[in-house]
Amino acid sequence: MARVFGGKLLRLGLVACALGLFPRAAHAEEQLPVLNQDAAPQPPTSETDKPSDASSDADANAPPKPCPTCRHALGAQALWVTGKFIPEVSGRFDFHRWFWVDAELGLVFLLDPPPGEDRVVLGSPLAAHLVFVPYRSRIVELGLGAGADLHLLYGVGKGIVEVALALKAIGHVWVTPRLGLFGSARVYPVATEGLGLGEKRDGSRGLPVLFATGVEWGFP
Amino acid sequence: MGVSLRPLSFAALLLACSCAPLTYSEEGAVDFEKYGSVRVSVVSSALSSDPARYLADELAATSGFTTVTVDPAAPVDAVLSVNLEVVYAPTVDDQGNSVDQYDGAADYTLTAGTTHVDSGQATSTNTNEIDAAQGALDGVVTHYVAPYRL
Numbered sequence: 001m002a003r004v005f006g007g008k009l010l011r012l013g014l015v016a017c018a019l020g021l022f023p024r025a026a027h028a029e030e031q032l033p034v035l036n037q038d039a040a041p042q043p044p045t046s047e048t049d050k051p052s053d054a055s056s057d058a059d060a061n062a063p064p065k066p067c068p069t070c071r072h073a074l075g076a077q078a079l080w081v082t083g084k085f086i087p088e089v090s091g092r093f094d095f096h097r098w099f100w101v102d103a104e105l106g107l108v109f110l111l112d113p114p115p116g117e118d119r120v121v122l123g124s125p126l127a128a129h130l131v132f133v134p135y136r137s138r139i140v141e142l143g144l145g146a147g148a149d150l151h152l153l154y155g156v157g158k159g160i161v162e163v164a165l166a167l168k169a170i171g172h173v174w175v176t177p178r179l180g181l182f183g184s185a186r187v188y189p190v191a192t193e194g195l196g197l198g199e200k201r202d203g204s205r206g207l208p209v210l211f212a213t214g215v216e217w218g219f220p
Numbered sequence: 221m222g223v224s225l226r227p228l229s230f231a232a233l234l235l236a237c238s239c240a241p242l243t244y245s246e247e248g249a250v251d252f253e254k255y256g257s258v259r260v261s262v263v264s265s266a267l268s269s270d271p272a273r274y275l276a277d278e279l280a281a282t283s284g285f286t287t288v289t290v291d292p293a294a295p296v297d298a299v300l301s302v303n304l305e306v307v308y309a310p311t312v313d314d315q316g317n318s319v320d321q322y323d324g325a326a327d328y329t330l331t332a333g334t335t336h337v338d339s340g341q342a343t344s345t346n347t348n349e350i351d352a353a354q355g356a357l358d359g360v361v362t363h364y365v366a367p368y369r370l
Contacts, residue, residue: 082239110370122244122370153244157282157365158358162244196243201369206241 069136070094070220073180077104077214079125082206085109086125090214097136102129102145102170108155114201123153123160129168141172149188151195164191177220183213248367250330250338252284255298258330259289262357264304269350271304275357284366298332302360306353309345322349324356328363 072094079086088106095101104127110120129147145168153160168186175181187209188197198208260279262272272290279300280288289296306324313319323345330338342359346352 080239081242084242114369117368117370119370151244156244156246156368156370157362158278159362160246160365194245196241196245198240199243200241201243207238208240209238210240210242211238 067094067097069138069141070097070100071218073216073218075180075182075214075216077182077212079106080211080213082200083110083112084122085111088125088212088214090216092216098133100131100133100143102131102147103127108151108153119155122155123151126150126152127166129166131168131170138177139174141174143170143172144168145170149186160194162192162195164188164195164197172216174218178218180216180218181214182216183211186210186212243369245369246365246367248284248365249363250284252286252367255330255332255337256285257287257289257294257296257298258285259292259294259296259299260302261290261292261299262302262304264353265306269353271302271353271357274354275300275302275360278358278361279364282361282366283364285364298330298337300360300364301329301331302357303327304353304356306349306356308349320347322346322352324352324354326356326360328360 071092073090073092075090075092077088077090079088086106086108088104091103093101093103104125106125108122108125110117110122113119127147127149129145131143131145133141133143135142145166147166149164149166151162151164153162166186166188168184170182170184172180172182188195191197197210198206200206258279260272260276262275264271276288276290279285287296304324304326306322309321309323311319311321324343326342328340328342329336340363342356342363344352344355344359346355
Protein backbone atom coordinates (compact mmCIF):
# COMPACT_ATOMS: atom_id res chain seq x y z
CA MET A 1 0.00 0.00 0.00
CA ALA A 2 2.87 2.29 0.85
CA ARG A 3 4.40 1.40 -2.48
CA VAL A 4 1.22 2.36 -4.30
CA PHE A 5 1.05 5.64 -2.37
CA GLY A 6 4.70 6.35 -3.12
CA GLY A 7 4.10 5.59 -6.78
CA LYS A 8 1.17 7.98 -6.87
CA LEU A 9 3.23 10.69 -5.24
CA LEU A 10 6.02 10.13 -7.74
CA ARG A 11 3.58 10.34 -10.65
CA LEU A 12 2.02 13.48 -9.19
CA GLY A 13 5.46 15.03 -8.84
CA LEU A 14 6.32 14.22 -12.43
CA VAL A 15 3.01 15.59 -13.65
CA ALA A 16 3.58 18.73 -11.63
CA CYS A 17 7.05 19.18 -13.05
CA ALA A 18 5.72 18.74 -16.54
CA LEU A 19 2.94 21.23 -15.92
CA GLY A 20 5.35 23.66 -14.35
CA LEU A 21 7.68 23.46 -17.32
CA PHE A 22 4.89 23.55 -19.91
CA PRO A 23 1.97 25.42 -18.36
CA ARG A 24 -1.25 25.29 -20.25
CA ALA A 25 -2.49 28.62 -21.49
CA ALA A 26 -5.88 28.08 -19.96
CA HIS A 27 -4.49 27.16 -16.58
CA ALA A 28 -4.69 30.63 -15.05
CA GLU A 29 -8.32 30.95 -16.08
CA GLU A 30 -9.37 27.63 -14.62
CA GLN A 31 -11.55 27.58 -11.55
CA LEU A 32 -9.17 26.30 -8.92
CA PRO A 33 -10.62 23.57 -6.75
CA VAL A 34 -11.70 24.29 -3.20
CA LEU A 35 -9.48 22.69 -0.59
CA ASN A 36 -12.34 21.05 1.27
CA GLN A 37 -13.00 18.92 -1.76
CA ASP A 38 -9.72 17.16 -0.97
CA ALA A 39 -11.14 15.65 2.14
CA ALA A 40 -12.17 12.04 2.07
CA PRO A 41 -15.88 11.45 1.37
CA GLN A 42 -17.95 11.65 4.55
CA PRO A 43 -20.14 8.71 5.51
CA PRO A 44 -23.69 9.42 4.39
CA THR A 45 -25.18 9.62 7.84
CA SER A 46 -27.87 12.04 8.86
CA GLU A 47 -25.56 13.46 11.56
CA THR A 48 -23.00 14.53 9.04
CA ASP A 49 -25.42 15.51 6.32
CA LYS A 50 -27.21 18.17 8.31
CA PRO A 51 -24.21 20.31 9.20
CA SER A 52 -22.86 19.78 5.71
CA ASP A 53 -26.08 21.11 4.20
CA ALA A 54 -26.05 24.06 6.55
CA SER A 55 -22.49 24.91 5.67
CA SER A 56 -23.26 24.45 1.99
CA ASP A 57 -26.04 27.02 2.28
CA ALA A 58 -23.71 29.37 4.09
CA ASP A 59 -21.02 28.80 1.47
CA ALA A 60 -23.51 29.46 -1.30
CA ASN A 61 -24.39 32.83 0.20
CA ALA A 62 -20.81 33.77 1.05
CA PRO A 63 -18.75 35.67 -1.53
CA PRO A 64 -16.32 33.43 -3.40
CA LYS A 65 -12.79 33.25 -1.99
CA PRO A 66 -10.36 35.19 -4.14
CA CYS A 67 -7.88 32.34 -3.88
CA PRO A 68 -9.49 28.97 -3.11
CA THR A 69 -6.21 27.09 -2.85
CA CYS A 70 -4.40 29.66 -0.74
CA ARG A 71 -3.56 28.37 2.71
CA HIS A 72 -1.36 29.64 5.51
CA ALA A 73 0.95 27.06 6.99
CA LEU A 74 3.16 26.39 9.97
CA GLY A 75 5.97 23.90 9.65
CA ALA A 76 9.31 22.53 10.72
CA GLN A 77 12.29 22.06 8.48
CA ALA A 78 15.96 21.22 8.55
CA LEU A 79 18.70 22.85 6.51
CA TRP A 80 21.16 20.35 5.12
CA VAL A 81 24.53 21.75 6.09
CA THR A 82 27.79 19.87 6.55
CA GLY A 83 28.92 19.74 10.17
CA LYS A 84 25.95 21.70 11.49
CA PHE A 85 22.43 20.85 12.56
CA ILE A 86 19.98 23.62 11.70
CA PRO A 87 16.37 22.92 12.65
CA GLU A 88 13.86 25.66 11.94
CA VAL A 89 10.23 26.57 12.36
CA SER A 90 8.69 28.03 9.26
CA GLY A 91 5.58 30.01 8.54
CA ARG A 92 3.83 30.65 5.28
CA PHE A 93 1.51 33.61 4.85
CA ASP A 94 -0.49 32.83 1.77
CA PHE A 95 -2.57 35.80 0.76
CA HIS A 96 -2.53 35.81 -3.01
CA ARG A 97 -2.94 33.41 -5.91
CA TRP A 98 0.50 34.23 -7.26
CA PHE A 99 2.49 35.06 -4.15
CA TRP A 100 3.11 34.02 -0.59
CA VAL A 101 5.58 35.04 2.09
CA ASP A 102 7.80 32.50 3.86
CA ALA A 103 9.37 33.20 7.24
CA GLU A 104 11.92 30.98 8.97
CA LEU A 105 13.58 30.98 12.38
CA GLY A 106 15.97 28.33 13.64
CA LEU A 107 19.01 27.38 15.64
CA VAL A 108 22.51 26.53 14.45
CA PHE A 109 24.18 23.69 16.31
CA LEU A 110 27.85 23.02 15.64
CA LEU A 111 28.32 19.27 15.27
CA ASP A 112 32.05 19.06 14.52
CA PRO A 113 33.76 21.90 16.33
CA PRO A 114 37.40 22.63 15.53
CA PRO A 115 39.97 21.82 18.24
CA GLY A 116 39.62 24.10 21.24
CA GLU A 117 36.15 25.20 20.28
CA ASP A 118 33.50 24.46 22.89
CA ARG A 119 30.54 26.38 21.49
CA VAL A 120 27.56 24.28 20.51
CA VAL A 121 24.87 26.83 19.65
CA LEU A 122 26.22 29.45 17.27
CA GLY A 123 23.04 31.46 16.75
CA SER A 124 19.85 31.65 14.79
CA PRO A 125 19.12 31.93 11.12
CA LEU A 126 16.20 34.23 10.41
CA ALA A 127 14.73 34.56 6.94
CA ALA A 128 11.85 36.12 5.04
CA HIS A 129 11.17 35.42 1.37
CA LEU A 130 8.58 36.60 -1.09
CA VAL A 131 7.67 33.60 -3.21
CA PHE A 132 6.21 33.77 -6.69
CA VAL A 133 3.96 30.76 -7.31
CA PRO A 134 3.61 29.99 -11.01
CA TYR A 135 1.96 26.64 -10.39
CA ARG A 136 -0.66 25.66 -7.85
CA SER A 137 -2.93 22.68 -7.65
CA ARG A 138 -4.72 20.97 -4.81
CA ILE A 139 -1.68 18.82 -4.16
CA VAL A 140 1.41 20.41 -5.65
CA GLU A 141 2.75 23.96 -5.48
CA LEU A 142 5.93 25.21 -7.08
CA GLY A 143 7.48 28.58 -6.36
CA LEU A 144 10.48 30.80 -6.83
CA GLY A 145 11.40 33.16 -4.02
CA ALA A 146 13.74 35.95 -3.08
CA GLY A 147 14.44 37.56 0.24
CA ALA A 148 16.86 38.12 3.07
CA ASP A 149 18.64 35.50 5.17
CA LEU A 150 20.06 36.77 8.44
CA HIS A 151 22.36 34.66 10.58
CA LEU A 152 22.31 36.07 14.11
CA LEU A 153 25.50 34.71 15.64
CA TYR A 154 24.88 35.57 19.28
CA GLY A 155 26.64 32.35 20.26
CA VAL A 156 29.85 33.70 18.76
CA GLY A 157 29.66 37.25 20.03
CA LYS A 158 27.30 40.12 20.74
CA GLY A 159 25.84 41.84 17.73
CA ILE A 160 27.40 39.61 15.08
CA VAL A 161 25.03 39.30 12.14
CA GLU A 162 25.73 37.90 8.70
CA VAL A 163 23.30 38.81 5.93
CA ALA A 164 22.63 37.36 2.50
CA LEU A 165 20.31 37.91 -0.41
CA ALA A 166 18.67 34.54 -0.92
CA LEU A 167 17.14 33.14 -4.09
CA LYS A 168 15.27 29.88 -3.71
CA ALA A 169 13.13 27.36 -5.50
CA ILE A 170 10.52 25.61 -3.41
CA GLY A 171 8.05 22.80 -3.91
CA HIS A 172 5.18 21.65 -1.70
CA VAL A 173 3.28 18.39 -1.83
CA TRP A 174 0.08 18.22 0.22
CA VAL A 175 -0.35 14.65 1.39
CA THR A 176 -3.71 15.65 2.87
CA PRO A 177 -5.45 19.05 2.69
CA ARG A 178 -3.80 19.87 6.02
CA LEU A 179 -0.51 17.99 5.99
CA GLY A 180 2.21 18.89 3.55
CA LEU A 181 5.82 18.09 2.75
CA PHE A 182 8.11 20.62 1.20
CA GLY A 183 11.63 21.04 -0.02
CA SER A 184 13.67 23.99 -1.14
CA ALA A 185 17.03 24.85 -2.62
CA ARG A 186 18.57 28.28 -2.20
CA VAL A 187 21.68 30.17 -3.18
CA TYR A 188 23.28 33.31 -1.82
CA PRO A 189 24.30 35.47 -4.80
CA VAL A 190 25.21 38.30 -2.43
CA ALA A 191 26.35 37.85 1.16
CA THR A 192 28.45 39.54 3.80
CA GLU A 193 32.08 38.54 3.98
CA GLY A 194 31.75 36.27 6.99
CA LEU A 195 29.05 34.06 5.50
CA GLY A 196 30.42 31.44 3.14
CA LEU A 197 27.80 29.19 1.57
CA GLY A 198 29.65 26.52 -0.38
CA GLU A 199 32.86 27.29 1.46
CA LYS A 200 34.45 24.64 3.64
CA ARG A 201 36.30 25.43 6.83
CA ASP A 202 39.65 24.78 5.16
CA GLY A 203 38.79 27.27 2.44
CA SER A 204 38.07 24.76 -0.31
CA ARG A 205 34.88 24.96 -2.31
CA GLY A 206 31.81 22.77 -2.00
CA LEU A 207 28.22 22.73 -3.15
CA PRO A 208 26.97 26.37 -2.95
CA VAL A 209 23.33 25.33 -2.75
CA LEU A 210 21.51 25.09 0.55
CA PHE A 211 18.79 22.44 0.64
CA ALA A 212 15.99 22.25 3.16
CA THR A 213 13.19 19.77 3.69
CA GLY A 214 10.28 19.94 6.05
CA VAL A 215 6.77 19.10 7.04
CA GLU A 216 3.94 21.58 7.50
CA TRP A 217 0.39 21.97 8.70
CA GLY A 218 -1.89 24.02 6.51
CA PHE A 219 -4.66 26.41 7.48
CA PRO A 220 -6.96 26.86 4.49
CA MET B 221 2.18 -4.30 3.61
CA GLY B 222 5.58 -4.22 1.97
CA VAL B 223 7.47 -0.99 1.92
CA SER B 224 10.08 -0.63 -0.76
CA LEU B 225 13.28 0.64 0.78
CA ARG B 226 14.87 1.53 -2.53
CA PRO B 227 13.22 4.96 -2.99
CA LEU B 228 13.78 5.80 0.66
CA SER B 229 17.42 4.77 0.44
CA PHE B 230 17.84 6.79 -2.70
CA ALA B 231 16.28 9.83 -1.04
CA ALA B 232 18.47 9.40 2.04
CA LEU B 233 21.56 9.05 -0.12
CA LEU B 234 20.59 12.09 -2.14
CA LEU B 235 20.13 14.16 1.01
CA ALA B 236 23.39 12.92 2.50
CA CYS B 237 25.20 14.03 -0.64
CA SER B 238 23.30 17.32 -0.73
CA CYS B 239 24.74 18.85 2.42
CA ALA B 240 26.32 22.16 1.61
CA PRO B 241 29.24 23.57 3.56
CA LEU B 242 28.32 26.78 5.34
CA THR B 243 31.15 28.55 7.11
CA TYR B 244 30.96 31.53 9.40
CA SER B 245 34.25 33.34 9.55
CA GLU B 246 35.92 36.44 10.92
CA GLU B 247 39.51 37.32 10.15
CA GLY B 248 39.98 39.68 13.08
CA ALA B 249 40.12 43.47 13.06
CA VAL B 250 43.79 43.56 14.01
CA ASP B 251 46.69 41.16 14.41
CA PHE B 252 45.88 39.72 17.81
CA GLU B 253 49.17 37.82 17.96
CA LYS B 254 51.04 41.09 17.66
CA TYR B 255 48.71 43.01 19.96
CA GLY B 256 47.85 40.32 22.47
CA SER B 257 47.54 42.50 25.56
CA VAL B 258 45.61 45.72 25.74
CA ARG B 259 44.81 48.39 28.28
CA VAL B 260 41.37 49.91 28.20
CA SER B 261 40.85 53.59 28.84
CA VAL B 262 37.39 55.11 28.65
CA VAL B 263 36.50 58.78 28.88
CA SER B 264 32.79 59.04 29.43
CA SER B 265 30.10 61.64 29.83
CA ALA B 266 28.41 61.37 33.23
CA LEU B 267 27.38 57.78 33.90
CA SER B 268 26.81 55.98 37.13
CA SER B 269 28.28 52.71 35.84
CA ASP B 270 31.98 51.96 35.28
CA PRO B 271 32.28 51.84 31.49
CA ALA B 272 35.99 50.94 31.50
CA ARG B 273 35.39 47.94 33.72
CA TYR B 274 32.41 46.86 31.61
CA LEU B 275 34.39 47.16 28.37
CA ALA B 276 37.39 45.31 29.81
CA ASP B 277 35.20 42.44 31.02
CA GLU B 278 33.42 42.11 27.69
CA LEU B 279 36.67 42.25 25.74
CA ALA B 280 38.20 39.62 28.01
CA ALA B 281 35.21 37.36 27.32
CA THR B 282 34.96 37.48 23.53
CA SER B 283 37.70 39.56 21.94
CA GLY B 284 40.90 38.36 20.37
CA PHE B 285 43.03 40.06 23.02
CA THR B 286 44.52 37.50 25.38
CA THR B 287 45.00 40.00 28.20
CA VAL B 288 42.78 42.96 28.95
CA THR B 289 43.43 45.33 31.81
CA VAL B 290 42.39 48.73 33.12
CA ASP B 291 45.56 49.07 35.20
CA PRO B 292 47.53 52.04 33.85
CA ALA B 293 50.79 50.58 35.21
CA ALA B 294 50.44 47.19 33.51
CA PRO B 295 52.78 46.55 30.57
CA VAL B 296 50.70 46.02 27.42
CA ASP B 297 51.14 45.77 23.67
CA ALA B 298 48.48 48.37 22.87
CA VAL B 299 46.12 50.86 24.41
CA LEU B 300 42.44 51.06 23.51
CA SER B 301 41.19 54.59 24.14
CA VAL B 302 37.46 55.12 24.01
CA ASN B 303 35.57 58.38 24.12
CA LEU B 304 32.03 57.49 25.13
CA GLU B 305 29.24 60.01 24.82
CA VAL B 306 25.60 59.55 25.66
CA VAL B 307 23.12 62.27 24.82
CA TYR B 308 19.46 62.53 25.72
CA ALA B 309 17.48 62.67 22.47
CA PRO B 310 13.76 62.29 23.17
CA THR B 311 11.48 61.42 20.29
CA VAL B 312 7.74 61.59 19.66
CA ASP B 313 5.72 58.42 19.02
CA ASP B 314 2.76 57.97 16.64
CA GLN B 315 0.31 59.31 19.23
CA GLY B 316 2.34 62.46 19.76
CA ASN B 317 3.70 61.40 23.15
CA SER B 318 7.27 62.17 24.11
CA VAL B 319 9.50 59.08 24.44
CA ASP B 320 12.79 59.01 26.33
CA GLN B 321 15.70 58.06 24.14
CA TYR B 322 19.45 58.11 24.54
CA ASP B 323 22.01 58.01 21.75
CA GLY B 324 25.33 56.46 22.68
CA ALA B 325 28.48 56.84 20.61
CA ALA B 326 31.86 55.27 21.32
CA ASP B 327 34.82 56.59 19.34
CA TYR B 328 37.72 54.19 19.79
CA THR B 329 41.38 54.21 18.87
CA LEU B 330 43.89 51.41 19.29
CA THR B 331 47.50 52.57 19.51
CA ALA B 332 50.81 50.83 20.12
CA GLY B 333 53.18 53.43 21.46
CA THR B 334 52.95 56.20 18.92
CA THR B 335 51.67 53.90 16.20
CA HIS B 336 48.03 54.17 15.20
CA VAL B 337 46.72 50.62 14.76
CA ASP B 338 42.99 50.92 14.37
CA SER B 339 40.07 53.26 15.00
CA GLY B 340 36.34 53.56 14.47
CA GLN B 341 32.98 54.41 15.99
CA ALA B 342 30.18 52.31 17.43
CA THR B 343 26.74 53.69 18.19
CA SER B 344 23.63 52.57 20.00
CA THR B 345 20.18 53.93 20.80
CA ASN B 346 18.13 52.94 23.82
CA THR B 347 15.44 54.24 26.14
CA ASN B 348 17.84 53.75 29.06
CA GLU B 349 21.02 55.78 29.46
CA ILE B 350 23.21 52.95 30.74
CA ASP B 351 21.92 50.53 28.12
CA ALA B 352 22.69 53.05 25.40
CA ALA B 353 26.24 53.40 26.73
CA GLN B 354 26.74 49.66 27.04
CA GLY B 355 25.28 49.13 23.58
CA ALA B 356 27.87 51.44 22.09
CA LEU B 357 30.63 49.65 24.02
CA ASP B 358 29.26 46.32 22.79
CA GLY B 359 29.85 47.61 19.29
CA VAL B 360 33.53 48.06 20.17
CA VAL B 361 33.64 44.52 21.55
CA THR B 362 32.03 43.16 18.38
CA HIS B 363 34.66 44.94 16.30
CA TYR B 364 37.46 43.21 18.20
CA VAL B 365 35.84 39.77 18.31
CA ALA B 366 38.31 36.91 18.24
CA PRO B 367 38.95 35.42 14.79
CA TYR B 368 36.88 32.32 14.11
CA ARG B 369 36.11 29.92 11.34
CA LEU B 370 33.14 27.74 12.22
